[in-house]
Amino acid sequence: MDGLIYLDNNATTRPLDEVVEAMLPFLRDEYANPSSVHRFGQQVRHKIELAREQVAGLINASPREIVFTSCGTESINHAIRGTLKSRGKRHLITSAVEHSAVRTLVKQLRAEGIEVDEIGVDHGGRLNTAELETALREETGLVSLMWANNETGVMFDVARIAALCKERNTPLHIDAVQAVGKVDIDVATLPVTLLSLSAHKFHGTKGVGALFIRRRTRVAPIIVGGGQERGTRAGTENVAGIIGMGVAAEIASRRSDEDRRRIGELRDRLESGILDAIPDARVNGCREHRVDTTTNIGFKRLQAEAILILLSEAGVCASSGAACSSGSLEPSHVLEAMGVEQAFAHGSVRFSLSRFTTREEVDHVVELLPPLLARLRTTMRV
Ligand code: PLP
Secondary structure (H helix, E strand, O other), X not given: OOOOEEOEOOOOOOOOHHHHHHHHHHHHOOOOOOOOOXXXXXXXXXHHHHHHHHHHHHHOOOHHHXXXXXXXXXXXXXXXXXXXXHHOOOEEEEEOOOOHHHHHHHHHHHHOOOEEEEEOEOOXXXXXXXXXXXXXXXXXXXXEEEOEOOOOOEEOOHHHHHHHHHHOOOOEEEEOOOOEOOEOOOOOOOOOOEEEEXXXXXXOOOOOEEEEEXXXXXXXXXXOXXXXXXXXXXXXXXXXXXXXXXXXXXXXXXXOHHHHHHHHHHHHHHHHHHHHHOOOEEEOOOOOOEOOOEEEEXXXXXXXXXXXXXXXXXXXXXXXXXXXXXXEEEOOHHHHHHOOOHHHHOOEXXXXXXXXXXXXXXXXXXXXXXXXXXXXXXXXXX
């Protein structure tokens, strides 16, 4: 959309032109079913295997360790349910700030009798690892934690967590949906057991994800039917989506540090511009351990929803972690777990950037936000 300033990249990213171009033939001409034995089908199968190599390459896995799924949510469900089922254990450890893909599943698992420990975070949003150490026990079937938080961008110390789980001989699943393409991931050196990815968060398209399952790990399938993905995940493949994910992965793995630094500088420019111009604004989450693309800013005694509507009218797309239920804004569970004061939590807005974000866009937002918030405060007083 012309004239739109898109700062909602943690919700989804714009597919790269190279991704769309690579996908088009598979929507039109190369429509064969990759499970078909004829040559037409086998050509498509071959392309899927190339995409598998590209996705594996992004995290330094072996292609045989990659299973294509329909999204990050499915990968997460597969990793958690599948592992608990195959190991026959009834204790799960996760955190208080996970994405709803984990939280809703946890609720369901609890209702089914699985015991779940939710590890807390500190004020900066970092996991309390001492609490994790205490929670780990013989019956623990899996530890499932996120790498980067979708609301704040704050990253857990995955290396430390992975070392701890390895030491205690407990499988670890990492929800890396918000980390892929933003940080280097090397599963050859990082001892994680499972890792979830989603294409649309790194400039692929929606409707396709992947799950890394380390060699020799037993994970029960959750979608059963045909023998696709070597019996791990049934259902005819989203061929075009998979091809696009492969290209997005290939491009992400070639990204330079310089490019990442550029986004980080833009994020910092946006953040300091807003903090300098607006009194009673605060950053939520520790600034040292964040992905470069995200800032979450709390505006005291304002409602995030009202800010987002005014921003939207001004052509700016941003987001908040608050969920509107029955007319009242519930503060985000992430900010709540971090102990962010209510006065700031309700008015917290997430700005998330991407490689497409420009300096002009950032400067425009810094310029328009102060009068917009001033207007909001005036209307609140009448
Ligand atoms: N995990 C995290 C941290 C996310 O941010 C998201 C999506 O926002 C998901 C999981 C779910 O991914 P998908 O939209 O591909 O189902």
